[in-house]
Amino acid sequence: MSSIEITTHNFIIRPFERKDLVKFANYRASESVARYQSWADYTYQDAIKLFESMDYATFGAAGQWYQLAISDKSNDAIVGDLAIHFIDAEQVEIGFTVAPEFQGKNVATEAISGLINYLFGCLGKHRIIATTDTRNIASYKLLEKMGFRREGHFIKNIFFKGEWSDEYQYALLRSESKII
Template structure:
């Protein structure tokens, strides 16, 4: 993957083999895994994910990619952005950040949206979150996403039925927000 984005406090780049221990560590935290598809996360899972991503060129349609969030001052991996290229015009994103750095999630998403809308010229970006994940819901709304759906008991997740919110933003929405 050849991607390198910067903001005032972050560098966003391809996940590298040297990131995988830290990547697995914060993803294994119960508070991080709570609303994610995993319950526990191991270094071996991180290696498998990295290997599967390295088989595809970044932005290949139909694939998910994880981008490393690096704190610029410390060069520490603090989280990751998930990017799924649904089709030629639509992208789904997700964000996972170590608890002590969650205040940087908004900056990370802004930087990614600039790239997706202004550089890659995508039309629509979506994000899906567990309806109980109030922190993510607030984050997406603060960034400027609009809630488009509330699916009730639509996913059997970690042994129980769960509900999800779908958020979306169009390139025209982003253009208005950036003015």
């Protein structure tokens, strides 16, 4: 399934290409981007390692994570990325990152809408989940705007960047989705 491509009004969501890695590493190295993410100092070598570890030919395999680029339809430059974890045959976990200069411009809203349509409409998945740090207001507000339901508030459940942090878990069922 290496030919995965999701087209929205302004973006093409596609597998990463080597040409994307400099931009990818640069925005992931931004302190504002990394604040609520699992990494601290993201390098070009980290981007290469991630890129070389993904096998898009197995896209959709249970237990695997895949990273997809959100590229601008007009010039193919990446503006962010989506993470997809195929938990099992019916459930998927997602994550999203947008480059700082494109935040607040509905990039994530449009990309996640396209991804939800793909996961529920094309792949027939039953449930999508997302987990976010409770301090990441923009992230959880976006999930709520997209129709995700907060299912859990985990108190001090993760030791993250030197301190215990809280997380919210969100979910959306295919039957609840307003996008399809």
